[in-house]
Amino acid sequence: MANKVDNDVSQVPDDADDVMLEVDAGKTAEAEAKPKKIPPASLCKLFSKMDGLEVIVLIVGCLGAIGNGLSQPLLCIVFGDLIDGMGGATGGMAAMTPEQMSAMMDGMMSQMEELCITMMLVGVGATIAAFLQGAAFKIFSEKQAFKFRVLYFDSVLHQDVSWFDTREVAALPAEINDDLEKIQDAFGDKFGNGVMAASAFLGGFGCAFGMGWLIALVMCSILPFMGVGAAFMGKAVQEIQNESQSWYAKASAVVEECLHAMRTVVAFGGEHRELKKFSAALVETRRGGVKNGFKVGAGMGYTMCIVFLGYGLAFWFGMTLRYNEELNPATGTAWEPGTIMAIFFCIFIGSFMIGNLDPSLKAMKAAQTAAGRFFQAVENKPAIQCRDEDKRLDISSIDQFVFESVHFSYPARPDVKVLNGLSLTIQRGQKVAVVGESGSGKSTVMALLERFYDPDSGAVLVNGQNMNSFKISALRRCIGYVGQEPVLFASSIRHNIMQGNPSASKEDFAKACADAQLGFVDNLPEKYNTFVGSGGGQLSGGQKQRIAIARALLKKASFLFLDEATSALDNTSEKMIQATIDSISANTTEGLGIVSIAHRLSTVKNSDLIYVLSRGTLVEKGNHASLMEKKGTYYALVAAQESSHKADEAEENTVPEVPHDQTLQMVVKRSSTNSGESESERVKREKEAEANREKEIAKNYKVPMGRLLSYNKPEWPFFIPAILGAMVDGSAMPVCTIALVGSMEGFFKTDKEEMRSDLEQMALIFVIIGVSVFVGSTISHGCFSILGEAMTQRLRVAILTGMFRQEVGFHDDPANTPGMLSKALELWAFRVATLCKSVQAKAAAMSSLVVGLVIAFVYCWEMSLVMLGSIPIMIAAQALQMLVLLGASKSENENITNANQAGHLP
Numbered sequence: 001m002a003n004k005v006d007n008d009v010s011q012v013p014d015d016a017d018d019v020m021l022e023v024d025a026g027k028t029a030e031a032e033a034k035p036k037k038i039p040p041a042s043l044c045k046l047f048s049k050m051d052g053l054e055v056i057v058l059i060v061g062c063l064g065a066i067g068n069g070l071s072q073p074l075l076c077i078v079f080g081d082l083i084d085g086m087g088g089a090t091g092g093m094a095a096m097t098p099e100q101m102s103a104m105m106d107g108m109m110s111q112m113e114e115l116c117i118t119m120m121l122v123g124v125g126a127t128i129a130a131f132l133q134g135a136a137f138k139i140f141s142e143k144q145a146f147k148f149r150v151l152y153f154d155s156v157l158h159q160d161v162s163w164f165d166t167r168e169v170a171a172l173p174a175e176i177n178d179d180l181e182k183i184q185d186a187f188g189d190k191f192g193n194g195v196m197a198a199s200a201f202l203g204g205f206g207c208a209f210g211m212g213w214l215i216a217l218v219m220c221s222i223l224p225f226m227g228v229g230a231a232f233m234g235k236a237v238q239e240i241q242n243e244s245q246s247w248y249a250k251a252s253a254v255v256e257e258c259l260h261a262m263r264t265v266v267a268f269g270g271e272h273r274e275l276k277k278f279s280a281a282l283v284e285t286r287r288g289g290v291k292n293g294f295k296v297g298a299g300m301g302y303t304m305c306i307v308f309l310g311y312g313l314a315f316w317f318g319m320t321l322r323y324n325e326e327l328n329p330a331t332g333t334a335w336e337p338g339t340i341m342a343i344f345f346c347i348f349i350g351s352f353m354i355g356n357l358d359p360s361l362k363a364m365k366a367a368q369t370a371a372g373r374f375f376q377a378v379e380n381k382p383a384i385q386c387r388d389e390d391k392r393l394d395i396s397s398i399d400q401f402v403f404e405s406v407h408f409s410y411p412a413r414p415d416v417k418v419l420n421g422l423s424l425t426i427q428r429g430q431k432v433a434v435v436g437e438s439g440s441g442k443s444t445v446m447a448l449l450e451r452f453y454d455p456d457s458g459a460v461l462v463n464g465q466n467m468n469s470f471k472i473s474a475l476r477r478c479i480g481y482v483g484q485e486p487v488l489f490a491s492s493i494r495h496n497i498m499q500g501n502p503s504a505s506k507e508d509f510a511k512a513c514a515d516a517q518l519g520f521v522d523n524l525p526e527k528y529n530t531f532v533g534s535g536g537g538q539l540s541g542g543q544k545q546r547i548a549i550a551r552a553l554l555k556k557a558s559f560l561f562l563d564e565a566t567s568a569l570d571n572t573s574e575k576m577i578q579a580t581i582d583s584i585s586a587n588t589t590e591g592l593g594i595v596s597i598a599h600r601l602s603t604v605k606n607s608d609l610i611y612v613l614s615r616g617t618l619v620e621k622g623n624h625a626s627l628m629e630k631k632g633t634y635y636a637l638v639a640a641q642e643s644s645h646k647a648d649e650a651e652e653n654t655v656p657e658v659p660h661d662q663t664l665q666m667v668v669k670r671s672s673t674n675s676g677e678s679e680s681e682r683v684k685r686e687k688e689a690e691a692n693r694e695k696e697i698a699k700n701y702k703v704p705m706g707r708l709l710s711y712n713k714p715e716w717p718f719f720i721p722a723i724l725g726a727m728v729d730g731s732a733m734p735v736c737t738i739a740l741v742g743s744m745e746g747f748f749k750t751d752k753e754e755m756r757s758d759l760e761q762m763a764l765i766f767v768i769i770g771v772s773v774f775v776g777s778t779i780s781h782g783c784f785s786i787l788g789e790a791m792t793q794r795l796r797v798a799i800l801t802g803m804f805r806q807e808v809g810f811h812d813d814p815a816n817t818p819g820m821l822s823k824a825l826e827l828w829a830f831r832v833a834t835l836c837k838s839v840q841a842k843a844a845a846m847s848s849l850v851v852g853l854v855i856a857f858v859y860c861w862e863m864s865l866v867m868l869g870s871i872p873i874m875i876a877a878q879a880l881q882m883l884v885l886l887g888a889s890k891s892e893n894e895n896i897t898n899a900n901q902a903g904h905l906p
Contacts, residue, residue: 041371043364046183049147057140064132065192069199069353071126073207073346078119080211080342083744085111133192141188149180151378160382161452162411173256173822175249179370186360186367194360197353204350208343212330215340218317219347222310226303226354233299234361251281255800255825259818262804263537271804279797286789293785294778300355301729301777305770307351308736312766314344315743319759323752337747384451384472392471398478398558398593399463401426401449406458408444408616418444420616421458428558429591433604435637436613442597445613446563449595451475480552484564486544488536493521494528496536496547500554508554516550559593601638610634711794718783723843725780730844732773734852739765741859784840799825 050058085108156172208216258265258274265274318340328335408419419441426432426449434442447453448460451467460467462475480500488496497512498504504512513521520543524530536544552560598604605624612620612627612634619633627634712719739762746758803810803821856864 038369038372038376040365040368041375043368045375046186046364046368046371049144049151054140054143057136057143061133061136061140061192062195064129064134064136065195066199067129068126068133069196069201070203071122071129072200072349073204074122075119076204076342076345076349077207077211078115078122079345080338082112082115082338083341084336084338085115133196134189137188137192141184141191144187145180145184148183148374152176152180152374155378155380158382159377159380160384161447163380163382165410165412173252175252175373178249179373182363182366182370183374186363190360190363194357194364197356197360201350201353201357204346204348204353208346208350210330211339211346212328212335212343214329215314215318215321215343216347219310219314219344219351222306222313222351225306226351229299229302229306230354230358230361233296233303233358234365251278251285251796252822254278254281255822256818258800259803259821266804271801275797275801275804278800279793282793282796286793289789289792290782290785293789294782297778297781297785298774300358300781301774303355303358304732304777305774307348307355308732308766308770308773310351311344311348311736311739312763312770314347315340315739315759315766316763318344319746319756322747323756337744340747341744384454393465393469395462395470395474395478397428398475399428400461401559402461402464403445403448404459404461406448406455406460408441408448408453408455410444410453418616419448419455422613422616422618424611424618424621426559426593426595428593430608431594431596431606433596433598433607433610434613435598435601435604435610435634437637438599439615440613441616442613443563444616446561446595446597449559449561450479450481477555478558480555480557480560482545482548482552482560482562486536486548488532488539488544488547490531490533492526492529492531493518493524493547496532497528497551497554500551501556504554508556512550512554515553516546518546518550557592559595562594562596562598564597564599601634601641612637711791711798712787715787715790718786721779722783722787722840723780725776725778725783726840726843727847728772728776729780730847731851732769732776734848734855736766736769737852737855739769780840780844795828796825799828 153176156176205216205220208219254274254277258278265271318335321335322340326335327333328339331339403422403424406419406422407417409415409417422441422445424445434445436442448455451460451472454468462470467475489499497509500512501508521528521530530538532539532544532547536547539547549560596604596607604610608623609621610623610627611618612632614633620627620630622630628638742762742765743759746755746762749755749758803825853864856867
């Protein structure tokens with residue numbers, strides 16, 4: 001599948017640009033609409049769905065994260081002792097005798113060995129804590145994600161129909177998936193890393209204040225400035241996320257509509273128009289993403305700039321204390337270089353963890369925003385689909401429906417009156433039809449009979465009691481429904497029919513299929529296991545209707561509701577379905593009532609009772625003959641239809657009664673495909689061969705990097721500043737080590753003036769690094785956001801274009817249902833665009849590596865070679881972690897895609 005789409009997308013960049021140039025010419029009407037804001041959920045509410053086991057898992061994860069975080073300031077303390085041990089011991093070596101020097105070296109080595117063992121123990125403890133953190137938060141996030149997905153889907157299924165009337169239904173699947181992914185992301189590694197970063201921050205600052213609060217306090221003076229940057233960035237990110245959620249939902253709605261009506265779109269040549277609509281919905285998302293990139297870059301650069309300025313301030317202040325020979329108020333002793341460095345590194349770790357808190361806080365804010373929508377749906381209490389039905393009456397059969405002066409208007413259009421005092425009666429065992437001109441309210445009658453809505457005034461009575469007094473689930477079990485466009489799920493024919501009654505016996509299933517005249521199924525290669533396609537797209541209209549009728553009959557309901565069940569069919573199919581309906585009525589002994597809402601009046605001539613509506617009121621009732629004799633509204637409707645269908649004037653006024661067995665034979669004969677067992681084997685073999693061929697193509701297919709970069713061709717000038725900014729950003733930390741080493745050397749110098757001069761130079765270097773990081777971060781994040789957002793938009797348009805270019809058979813494949821393709825469209829574009837954005841991280845990492853190696857080899861190439869020996873071990877560990885994560889991610893995406901398809905609106 002991937003190969004087919006890729007092949008057709010290979011020439012798309014120009015087409016995609018053409019579409020977007022037309023869209024960029026001005027904002028569409030949709031772009032000017034402001035999304036409705038929903039307040040985010042509180043943290044307490046976000047975690048309100050935990051059970052006892054999940055609380056224990058969360059506590060274990062938090063303890064592991066806290067231990068992992070505290071290990072870092074502990075290492076800083078040990079490192080400070082190492083500095084004092086080595087520096088203090090070597091400070092007076094020139095005046096020592098050989099014996100004194102030997103004793104000093106023995107004592108120093110003994111102290112170094114103890115400190116190294118302490119470091120190893122801290123490392124082992126950190127490893128165990130990190131394992132507990134990763135495992136516990138992974139388990140916790142999976143459990144919470146499962147629970148939220150089930151609750152979200154369950155709540156959507158139990159909403160009233162009026163809830164869907166005021167929402168863009170096609171956008172719901174993408175919106176739900178996006179919300180749940182944000183919630184799961186916040187509950188997983190991001191949450192664990194946030195707890196770890198918070199504990200390292202508190203531990204680092206706590207240790208720093210314990211060792212020397214004066215220097216720590218000076219370094220803490222930068223915190224308010226860092227808080228301003230964090231607040232600015234957090235607010236910007238939350239605003240953009242709210243807006244982008246709305247625009248992506250609009251884009252997803254366009255995709256859902258197109259994929260479900262692919263034949264219609266292709267037949268009318270509407271691909272370009274739909275692509276323009278899709279691209280228009282992405283324009284605002286692109287602009288918001290670019291704006292967000294510059295804001296995030298400036299915020300991160302500002303934060304790191306303040307951190308480096310704080311380092312310069314700390315070393316300058318420490319130098320001043322040693323220069324003036326001040327005492328440490330926390331210990332009452334002189335300020336030791338190791339203590340100053342330990343305080344510095346503790347504050348450094350704590351400050352760095354403030355930056356690490358940012359992704360966790362952003363993920364948590366995004367989850368709160370998503371949870372706001374989640375809880376709005378979950379906590380919405382529908383008036384009709386009430387879960388607490390214990391006080392309502394049960395019902396096993398329905399004998400009568402009565403409308404008593406019913407007035408009704410739809411919630412989405414409260415100012416338009418649809419029914420005006422309608423009164424009518426429907427008895428079980430009768431064939432009743434409701435007819436009228438368009439807008440007369442006949443479909444609304446069906447909606448009220450199903451209790452999709454409640455009347456504004458008046459009442460609908462069931463067996464003499466108000467419909468509201470019965471359990472909605474029990475009420476609908478007594479009703480079978482077949483709509484104008486039958487809804488079939490993307491599964492087998494058997495699965496679709498069994499939706500009517502999952503516990504039905506084989507005998508009941510066979511009888512329902514026979515009554516619905518499904519003889520054509522026996523001639524299909526896979527019979528009742530035949531895949532019907534999305535929405536039943538692989539079947540004809542008449543076949544879909546008969547399957548829908550069989551599903552309704554399997555319920556053994558009291559009434560069968562037919563809502564214009566033949567209006568979308570041609571004349572031949574209409575007569576076949578009408579013959580099926582008449583046959584059902586003639587062969588049903590349980591007194592099945594059939595209620596038909598009809599636009600084609602030729603289908604209701606055999607009805608026992610016909611109600612004629614006009615503008616929401618009942619104007620006539622009777623059978624076909626009596627109504628024709630009155631020459632009133634019904635007569636006028638029949639005359640108008642007959643005059644508009646002159647080709648049908650020669651046909652008989654009634655559809656002839658056909659015996660059940662004869663009708664079944666006729667349908668089987670017309671639907672026969674002359675397929676035998678050999679045909680079934682051939683189809684199976686061809687499917688397997690095609691699947692193997694596509695797997696082999698996908699395995700060997702590689703996309704050249706040049707083709708990927710072609711989607712960013714108009715933005716190529718932004719690559720140079722983007723990469724340069726990332727390189728400046730990445731080289732900041734290695735260059736910072738020069739200032740750190742220089743500061744350590746300066747602190748051990750005995751000449752005060754020389755110490756002062758060296759440390760002032762180092763403080764100036766920190767200032768230069770801070771300003772460079774601010775500029776580099778802003779430029780790199782901003783430019784890469786331009787590149788990434790442009791690529792994402794073009795890729796989405798290109799992939800949808802590729803889907804349009806496929807043959808219709810491509811969309812009939814069970815692996816290419818609208819739900820799966822919609823999810824693939826979202827994932828493919830995002831992953832490829834992420835690859836582009838990862839160039840920023842790679843450029844920064846490469847810059848950091850090269851600059852770091854150069855500095856390391858210049859200072860001490862022997863030590864550098866020793867340290868390089870540990871790199872293969874680290875690479876192997878990272879590779880193993882990535883393999884595990886990628887495998888888990890692939891399995892999770894497959895499961896989520898299958899779940900999305902299972903719960904997808906067909």
